[in-house]
Each structure stands twice: as C-alpha cells, then as structure tokens.
Amino acid sequence: MAKNKLTVGFVALTGCYGCLLTAIFNEEALLELANVVNIASFPFIKEKNYEGKFDVLFVEGTAVSQQDKQHLIEFRKKSNVLVALGACSSDGGVPALKRFVPKKTFDRLVYPKNPDIADLHEPMRIDEVVQVDHYLPGCPPDKEQVLTFIKNAALGREMKKHLYDNPVCVECRSNGNRCLLEEGRMCFGPVTRGGCHAVCPSNGLECWGCRGPTSDANLNKMIDLLKEKGFTDNDIKQRLLTFTGIRFNEIRQMNVEWVPSQ
Amino acid sequence: MGTVTINHLTKIEGHASLTLKIRKGKVEKCELRAVEGSRYFEGLLVGKNYNEASWLSSRICGICSCAHTVTAVKAIENALGIEVTQQTNQLRKLFTIGERIRSHATHLYFLVLPDYLGFESGLEMAPRHKTEVMRALKLMKLGNDIIRLAQGRDLHPISTTPGGFLKLPSQEELDNIRERLQDALPDAETTFRLFSKLNYPKYEFPTQYFSLTSGKEYALLEGDIMTGNKTYRQADYRDYMLEYHDGDNTANFVVKEGRSYMVGALSRVNNNKTHLRPKSRKLLASSKIKFPSFNPFHITVAQAVELVHFIEEGIHILDNLAIRNEKPAEYKVRAGHGIAAVEVPRGTLWHEYRLNDNGQITYANIVTPTAQNLRNMQDDLQEYIPGLVGTGKAKLVLGVEKLIRSYDPCFSCAAHFLKVKWE
Numbered sequence: 001m002a003k004n005k006l007t008v009g010f011v012a013l014t015g016c017y018g019c020l021l022t023a024i025f026n027e028e029a030l031l032e033l034a035n036v037v038n039i040a041s042f043p044f045i046k047e048k049n050y051e052g053k054f055d056v057l058f059v060e061g062t063a064v065s066q067q068d069k070q071h072l073i074e075f076r077k078k079s080n081v082l083v084a085l086g087a088c089s090s091d092g093g094v095p096a097l098k099r100f101v102p103k104k105t106f107d108r109l110v111y112p113k114n115p116d117i118a119d120l121h122e123p124m125r126i127d128e129v130v131q132v133d134h135y136l137p138g139c140p141p142d143k144e145q146v147l148t149f150i151k152n153a154a155l156g157r158e159m160k161k162h163l164y165d166n167p168v169c170v171e172c173r174s175n176g177n178r179c180l181l182e183e184g185r186m187c188f189g190p191v192t193r194g195g196c197h198a199v200c201p202s203n204g205l206e207c208w209g210c211r212g213p214t215s216d217a218n219l220n221k222m223i224d225l226l227k228e229k230g231f232t233d234n235d236i237k238q239r240l241l242t243f244t245g246i247r248f249n250e251i252r253q254m255n256v257e258w259v260p261s262q
Numbered sequence: 263m264g265t266v267t268i269n270h271l272t273k274i275e276g277h278a279s280l281t282l283k284i285r286k287g288k289v290e291k292c293e294l295r296a297v298e299g300s301r302y303f304e305g306l307l308v309g310k311n312y313n314e315a316s317w318l319s320s321r322i323c324g325i326c327s328c329a330h331t332v333t334a335v336k337a338i339e340n341a342l343g344i345e346v347t348q349q350t351n352q353l354r355k356l357f358t359i360g361e362r363i364r365s366h367a368t369h370l371y372f373l374v375l376p377d378y379l380g381f382e383s384g385l386e387m388a389p390r391h392k393t394e395v396m397r398a399l400k401l402m403k404l405g406n407d408i409i410r411l412a413q414g415r416d417l418h419p420i421s422t423t424p425g426g427f428l429k430l431p432s433q434e435e436l437d438n439i440r441e442r443l444q445d446a447l448p449d450a451e452t453t454f455r456l457f458s459k460l461n462y463p464k465y466e467f468p469t470q471y472f473s474l475t476s477g478k479e480y481a482l483l484e485g486d487i488m489t490g491n492k493t494y495r496q497a498d499y500r501d502y503m504l505e506y507h508d509g510d511n512t513a514n515f516v517v518k519e520g521r522s523y524m525v526g527a528l529s530r531v532n533n534n535k536t537h538l539r540p541k542s543r544k545l546l547a548s549s550k551i552k553f554p555s556f557n558p559f560h561i562t563v564a565q566a567v568e569l570v571h572f573i574e575e576g577i578h579i580l581d582n583l584a585i586r587n588e589k590p591a592e593y594k595v596r597a598g599h600g601i602a603a604v605e606v607p608r609g610t611l612w613h614e615y616r617l618n619d620n621g622q623i624t625y626a627n628i629v630t631p632t633a634q635n636l637r638n639m640q641d642d643l644q645e646y647i648p649g650l651v652g653t654g655k656a657k658l659v660l661g662v663e664k665l666i667r668s669y670d671p672c673f674s675c676a677a678h679f680l681k682v683k684w685e
Contacts, residue, residue, distance in 0.1 A: 018324020106305025
C-alpha cells in the first residue's frame with residue numbers, strides 16, 4: 001500500500017447496488033482510479049476488505065433495518081469523510097416512500113425476521129442517523145461526479161456539501177430541450193437540484209425530483225403552478241414523494257391518501 | 263469441523279450470509295440467508311399509476327434495472343391489452359441485450375475469474391492480467407452504451423413507457439453500435455474460450471432447468487415456460503410455481519411442483535441451445551464442455567456462450583432495423599390484470615399487476631430469479647459440501663463461495679421478495 005494515497009471505500013446499506021455500479025461503470029477510468037487511490041473496501045467486487053480508518057467512505061442505500069443503522073454508525077466512526085452516494089443515502093430514495101404510504105398497503109409483505117434485520121420504525125436517509133460530509137445525490141448519481149469527487153479529494157481540494165445547487169432547468173435549457181412544463185407535463189425541474197445533465201427531460205421524461213430540492217426551492221409556487229395546469233394535489237404529492245419525499249415534505253407537509261379502491 | 267459462518271459473502275450483489283454446521287464429516291446445517299433489510303416494493307407500487315410501474319420497479323436492482331423495466335411494461339401492456347410495434351419490440355430486445363452483455367461481463371470477469379486465477383478481486387488481478395480486465399471493461403462499456411442509447415443512461419432506464427419509447431435513438435447512433443458489436447464479437451469469443459477451459463470442479467447436480475422457450479428463436483422477451491420436455495403457459499404460473507414458507511428453514515423459497523429448480527444461463531442454454539446463433543452454436547459444439555450440462559459451475563460457461571450469442575443477435579437486430587419516428591401506441595386506460603415473464607441476466611423474472619378503472623395499481627407481485635434459485639442453491643450446497651469436508655476450512659469456504667458465486671445471485675432483488683423466517 002503506497003503512502004499518500006487516499007484510502008477509499010464503497011459500502012452499502014439496503015439498496016439496489018446501482019450507485020456502487022455507477023462507480024464501477026467509469027470503465028475507462030476504473031483502473032487508473034485504482035492506481036490513484038487505494039480502493040481498500042468494496043465488498044461487491046472484493047473479497048478482502050479493509051476494516052480500519054478510511055479517508056473517504058461512500059455509502060449507498062437507505063437505513064431500513066436495525067442492522068443498517070448499526071453499520072452506518074460504524075461507517076461514520078471509521079471514516080474521515082463520509083459521502084452519501086445516491087438518492088437513497090442522500091435523501092431516502094424510493095424505500096423511504098414507505099413513510100408516506102398507509103401501512104395496510106404493505107402489511108401482507110411483512111414477515112418475521114431475525115432481530116438484526118428487523119425494520120426500523122421508518123426508513124431513514126443517512127443524515128438522520130449520522131453526520132454526512134458530502135452528498136452525491138440522484139437515482140442513480142451521475143457517474144462522472146463520483147470521479148470528480150475522488151479527484152478533488154485526492155488533490156486535497158475544498159468541496160461543498162453538494163457539488164451542484166442549480167435547478168435541473170439550467171442544464172435542461174443548455175441541452176436545447178423544449179420545456180416539458182410548458183407542454184403541460186408535471187416536471188419538477190425548477191425545484192430540483194441539477195448536476196444530472198437533465199438526463200430525464202433530455203430523454204422525454206419529466207423530472208421527478210430524484211436529486212432533492214435545491215437550497216432555495218420555492219415549492220409552494222411550484223405546486224400552485226402545477227395546480228393551475230390542472231394537476232390534482234394527489235398527482236403532485238405522489239410524484240414528489242417518490243424519490244426524495246422526506247426532503248420535499250420538510251419544505252411543505254404533504255399528507256397522502258392514495259390507497260386505490262379495489 | 264464445527265460451525266463455519268460467512269457473515270458477509272463478497273463478490274455477489276446484496277448482503278447474504280451462510281452458516282454451515284459440520285459434524286463427523288456430515289453437513290448438519292446449511293443455511294444461506296439473505297441479510298438485506300426490506301424495501302416493500304410490491305407495497306410501494308400499490309396506489310401508483312400503471313405507467314409508473316417500470317420507473318419504480320427498476321429501482322429494485324441496479325444491475326438488472328432494464329430487466330425490471332421491460333418486464334413491468336410488458337405486464338402492464340398485457341393488463342391493458344396494448345400491442346406494440348415490431349420496432350418497439352426489437353429496440354427492447356436491443357437494450358435487454360445491452361444489459362445482458364454488461365451483466366455477464368461483470369460477473370464473469372470481476373466476480374468469478376479472480377477465484378479461478380487466485381486473486382481476491384478483479385482490481386488485484388489487473389496488473390498481471392491486464393488484457394482480460396481491459397476486455398471485461400470494453401464489454402461492460404459496450405453494454406452500457408447500448409443501454410444509454412435506448413434509455414438515456416446506464417441504469418434505471420428513462421425512455422421506456424407502456425406502448426413504446428419516449429425518445430428514440432437515431433439511425434446513425436444505431437449504426438455506430440452495430441459496428442461496435444461487430445468489433446466486440448472476437449472479445450466475446452475469446453471470453454468463451456477462456457471460460458470453457460477453466461478448471462471447474464467435476465461435479466453434477468441435476469435439477470429442473472427452467473426458462474422461457476420459443477419455437478423460433480433463443481427466447482428472450484417472450485415464450486412459454488419449459489422444464490424437461492414439458493411446457494407451461496406464463497399466465498398459469500401460480501399453478502406450477504409456489505412461493506412458500508418453510509418452518510425449518512430461514513428463507514421462503516419458490517418451487518415448481520414441489521421441487522427446487524434452476525433459472526438463468528445454464529437453464530437457457532440447456533433448453534434452447536438449438537436456437538443459438540451460428541457462431542455461438544459452433545463454439546459450443548467445439549468445446550469439451552457439453553450441454554445439456556448438470557454441473558452448476560458451468561453456469562459461467564453458459565453465460566460466456568450467451569455473450570457471443572447476444573452480440574450476434576444484436577448485430578442481427580440492427581441489420582434489419584431502419585428506425586422510424588414512432589410514437590408510443592395509443593390505448594385506453596381500464597381495469598385489468600397482466601402477467602409477464604422475461605429472460606433477464608440471472609433467469610426468468612416475473613411481474614404481475616392488477617389495475618382498477620383509473621389505471622391505479624391495486625396489486626403487484628414480483629418473483630425474481632434469485633428468489634427462484636435460492637432453494638436450488640441450498641439443495642446444491644447440501645449435495646456439494648460433503649465432498650469438500652476434510653480439505654481444510656480455507657478450501658471449504660472458497661469452494662462454497664465459488665458455487666454460490668457461480669449462480670450469480672442478486673440478494674438486493676431476492677431479499678425483498680423472500681418471506682424470511684428466522685428460528
């Protein structure tokens with residue numbers, strides 16, 4: 001293990017492993033990356049995983065179980081810089097949608113478990129359990145941002161908590177897209193943190209807010225605008241709560257009743 | 263020898279543990295446990311609009327997010343009676359193939375090969391085996407680029423919707439991908455030769471090999487279910503597949519007619535090898551390893567031959583595709599019930615939805631490949647482990663891990679659909 005190299009780890013709570021793949025899918029840079037930093041822990045692709053102290057530890061997934069919470073506390077203890085990788089970790093992600101869904105919709109799926117993986121009362125984004133130094137949000141996060149982050153860390157550059165805080169619309173416009181909102185579609189680009197190259201609107205899909213609200217998001221105005229366009233409260237809440245509902249709900253409380261009639 | 267517990271199995275997707283209790287050379291206990299928390303996707307889907315099923319369910323799994331996407335839209339289309347065009351179907355095949363190339367290349371080179379070459383990881387292997395690692399990365403990149411072309415990004419597809427695509431690739435982009443598939447064909451063939459010559463344990467565990475089958479092609483997006491010489495209709499899956507609880511065991515498994523069965527590349531090649539494209543069929547015929555094979559370690563050989571086949575298939579699709587500017591098919595939203603099964607990297611994936619008059623999902627059931635393979639993996643381990651007893655703990659653990667990794671399990675997928683019961 002050469003000196004001066006950053007000791008980096010990639011670990012997961014409960015998630016889909018997509019964020020970890022995002023790191024690996026920097027195919028052309030992966031081997032160079034492994035030379036520049038010491039990838040000391042990455043259980044998805046490594047058998048031997050370092051247990052000591054990390055300079056930078058990337059954490060994927062939502063804390064949904066007692067075990068996740070325990071692991072997360074250990075991850076924090078052994079890392080100088082803890083990075084929330086992806087929507088689940090940064091903002092709760094799809095698993096945290098459970099916080100807004102009536103219990104009876106998933107009652108049939110609950111089963112007895114080992115106490116270790118017993119459900120937490122509510123799924124949590126990781127900064128509800130430990131302090132987080134940086135966020136690389138998104139479902140999935142942008143793979144180039146993972147690289148940029150590691151490069152900056154290796155060079156000892158100062159970084160903000162979020163690398164990017166402009167709304168999705170900025171990149172969407174510069175991509176030359178037609179505005180989906182103007183076409184009458186429920187796009188949350190104006191209130192959502194960009195840095196994703198506006199990849200969804202550029203491929204024909206409205207922004208669902210997967211990177212969470214910008215620090216100055218005017219959600220009330222956004223919701224009024226969508227209502228003017230004919231969307232119902234329920235339409236808006238359903239969409240907004242899907243990926244980063246915990247964050248949006250902190251700006252404006254949304255009680256959801258969406259169990260369909262049979 | 264006592265109890266051996268591997269708390270965190272590595273080089274697989276998701277979290278799983280294995281506990282073995284061995285006394286006087288006999289395996290008294292063998293428990294493969296998914297130690298993932300629960301995300302309750304089938305519950306989160308309830309109340310959602312029908313057209314959100316694919317975007318939501320893709321989040322079940324990063325590595326097979328295209329698989330969940332295409333299976334979800336097909337089940338929804340079945341519920342609403344939507345017919346898609348030939349072009350939509352071919353493009354769906356294409357990105358499914360992209361995912362197959364990426365998934366198999368990742369599994370073969372990063373999760374399996376290091377075990378056989380004596381390294382802890384693909385990263386550690388890279389300095390000594392740069393050619394192999396670069397080949398893997400080239401194939402993974404090709405797979406990702408195909409997916410990005412059809413879906414906007416590597417994982418968690420964007421452009422697929424019931425009825426078709428929100429955005430279509432250009433002819434120029436497709437032509438470029440065709441060239442790259444052609445260029446990668448020799449890499450896939452080399453991969454097959456490499457994996458057909460690895461030193462696999464001489465071992466057999468005959469089981470029920472379960473896959474889609476089609477009279478006209480190597481089944482991918484449609485077909486009947488086949489095991490042995492019997493075929494079954496997809497729509498009747500509850501008649502022959504059972505998700506059940508076993509009081510003596512930790513996980514809830516899926517069985518077919520009371521017995522464990524295997525899904526995935528080995529089942530597909532065993533069942534459908536006559537429909538492989540010419541180069542892959544020829545390679546398979548020239549190999550010392552013969553199919554049908556009952557050796558679970560040959561799952562990787564089957565994946566390698568699929569790598570060649572699906573690159574050939576991709577070229578074939580693109581040779582016959584002149585892209586037209588098609589909008590998604592039009593349809594009426596109504597109440598309905600739809601089931602779809604698709605062959606995805608790790609086996610047959612099932613989605614089932616019920617919709618109300620407003621098109622809201624009232625019921626969702628998802629059966630993943632790993633959930634189906636789990637009982638078979640456990641039965642297989644029971645059979646395999648006695649032969650390893652006496653070789654020492656390190657060899658035993660490596661042997662067991664190799665067998666588990668061979669199945670390419672995805673516990674992110676499985677855990678949430680296994681009704682785990684603990685002692």
